[in-house]
Amino acid sequence: MIKHFRHAIEETLPWLSSIGADPTGGMTRLLYSPEWLETQQQFKKRMAESGLETRFDDVGNLYGRLCGTQFPEQVILSGSHIDTVVNGGNLDGQFGALAAWLALDWLKATYGAPLRTVEVVSMAEEEGSRFPYVFWGSKNIFGLANPEEVRHIQDAKGTGFVDAMQACGFTLPAAPLAARTDIRAFVELHIEQGCVLESNGQSIGVVNAIVGQRRYTVTLNGESNHAGTTPMGYRRDTVHAFSRICSQSIEKAKQHGDPLVLTFGKVEPQPNTVNVVPGKTTFTIDCRHTDAAVLREFTEQLENDMRAICDEMDISIDIDLWMDEAPVPMNAELVAALTRLCE
Incomplete structure (x- = not known):
């Protein structure tokens, strides 16, 4: 067979x-x-x-x-x-x-x-x-x-x-x-879309829960200016704001630990040219966890952190939460049956 x-x-x-x-x-x-x-x-x-x-x-x-x-x-x-x-x-x-x-x-x-x-x-x-x-x-x-x-x-x-x-x-x-x-x-x-089974030398596993997911599209609006004549202290640089948001958030996700994961997957600065301070940046966020309460708590704090950074830098922010899916446990009888068949 x-x-x-x-x-x-x-x-x-x-x-x-x-x-x-x-x-x-x-x-x-x-x-x-x-x-x-x-x-x-x-x-x-x-x-x-x-x-x-x-x-x-x-x-x-x-x-x-x-x-x-x-x-x-x-x-x-x-x-x-x-x-x-x-x-x-x-x-x-x-x-x-x-x-x-x-x-x-x-x-x-x-x-x-x-x-x-x-x-x-x-x-x-x-x-x-x-x-x-x-x-x-x-x-x-x-x-x-x-x-x-x-x-x-x-x-x-x-x-x-x-x-x-x-x-x-x-x-x-x-x-x-x-x-x-x-x-x-x-x-x-x-x-498997990760490395857990492979790292443990296992060829197959049985899923017992599907993680919850929250996905965002975030838009930062600052001010585009000449890269050569605008002093650093006068800039409303949205890429700088994004970099602070990204770095701080990922560090917090690492400190939180598994199974929480956080991804900044798509970044679009504008005007996206070498000699202009980017006045607008749009990016996506994907956050996942098996516990709905933990996922909600972490992402709500993430939203507050983003707003605080933008307020400090005189950057406006629009946060669009366009996906909010709760975790789903798998049927225990099916999980048990599949486990027996795989052993």
């Missing part, structure tokens, strides 16, 4: 990774981009050829279904997201969707139809890499996505969410999609 799956992955992973491959390395497959659409269409074709019933939902989540013989109304769902970050790795997201399909294909060939319905899902989006919105795929599966929250948002190039969606053949729902009530279990295979 191991040889079978190794061969199957070696054949399918390069094929899927080639769609959206970036010449500079990795792959870029953003929500509702041409690369995203081609990937979903090609994956749909391959699943259909393997004997699964395939369909898209209204927002682009792709399903491959093998109907159960005794309990068809009860669904075991497995898969992952198909979108990527910019220059993403070929195991993030798509490996979980591929693995679910290959496992179901093997089970069908070996044992025939299952007692309960088993579905593979290739979710439309998880990363939030193109638009300032995350979990569009999974939120729509469970009726948690509000169409009004995305109706007017745009990507960095000014393309509207609705326009990008329509270009791929999908239409923004007028109201939240109804939550699926037939799903009895969901299991996802995912590459």
Whole structure:
């Protein structure tokens, strides 16, 4: 069986990774981009050829279904997201969707139809890499996505969410999609995106909780001035303010310790030229923890610290908290069952 799956992955992973491959390395497959659409269409074709019933939902989540013989109304769902970050790795997201399909294909060939319905899902989006919105795929599966929250948002190039969606053949729902009530279990295979298992010489682990996340976009406004004629004491330099915020916050995160993590991932100074004091800087913050109260306390203090630094430097600040997701513990029975299977 191991040889079978190794061969199957070696054949399918390069094929899927080639769609959206970036010449500079990795792959870029953003929500509702041409690369995203081609990937979903090609994956749909391959699943259909393997004997699964395939369909898209209204927002682009792709399903491959093998109907159960005794309990068809009860669904075991497995898969992952198909979108990527910019220059993403070929195991993030798509490996979980591929693995679910290959496992179901093997089970069908070996044992025939299952007692309960088993579905593979290739979710439309998880990363939030193109638009300032995350979990569009999974939120729509469970009726948690509000169409009004995305109706007017745009990507960095000014393309509207609705326009990008329509270009791929999908239409923004007028109201939240109804939550699926037939799903009895969901299991996802995912590459470790850190180094804990690897550092401990372990090949597999079972997740017992998903961290909570808070994401911000912060804008600092000072004053652009000539780099050669503006004395240091007269500057309202937003990059200087950002550097103080970044350095102080990261040190506090380190002092706080695991499992809290803090990332300043995107920084855009303006006018972004060599001989002008930057009068505006926009940056993002991503903070995560397994305890909702700790996450809230740390980020609220972070907000206060940023305001204090900006007040001291005569810099105005706008803080936009656009993602606030609570931690989620995993189902104890599933965790125990998966642990037994992995041991």
